[in-house]
Amino acid sequence: DGGITQSPKYLFRKEGQNVTLSCEQNLNHDAMYWYRQDPGQGLRLIYYSQIVNDFQKGDIAEGYSVSREKKESFPLTVTSAQKNPTAFYLCASSINPGQVLIYGYTFGSGTRLTVV
């Protein structure tokens, strides 16, 4: 079955530590995205990548970094510079732009990060 796998589902981090969230897809999608969800708010875009070895900042990129070395993988690193990292993080991918209106984005099941 094709889909997006995010791991781990729950993650605890001490203040001052960097942590990397994994996102892998086997849908052969070109574009991948990272969103953050906070209580009572919509999903906010952190970073996105339309092709391998290329990525762009979203609306709230400060304190985060990404890489896109393989089509299937788009890991997100939450650095110690991110002031409020506790949130629910969602990874998504999309087929070629011409078919997004038919299929939408495909989302993973999310990683809940808690800073302790």
Place this chain on the structure above:
Amino acid sequence: DQQVKQNSPSLSVQEGRISILNCDYTNSMFDYFLWYKKYPAEGPTFLISISSIKDKNEDGRFTVFLNKSAKHLSLHIVPSQPGDSAVYFCAASEEMGYKLSFGAGTTVTVRA
């Protein structure tokens, strides 16, 4: 500044009746609109979409209406079923296939 707004955080509806979810947007450059459904601790799943060249799109029990002049869209679910109880997000994009801006979501509860 949130460009997509869902002003009703929750909606309760009786099974078999119509659910109407509303969404307003401020960015006149938005041309593509999508609705997503989300269960707790899961990722959102795509429901239905509409482009700005249309004012209505139907898919089974789900219909989306777009009023571009009012910068408003709505999702109708008829008839509502218990499995429809979830959070519904409205999303919009300026260009097809690129980054989506999401609303805060509306939690729908379908009562038996």
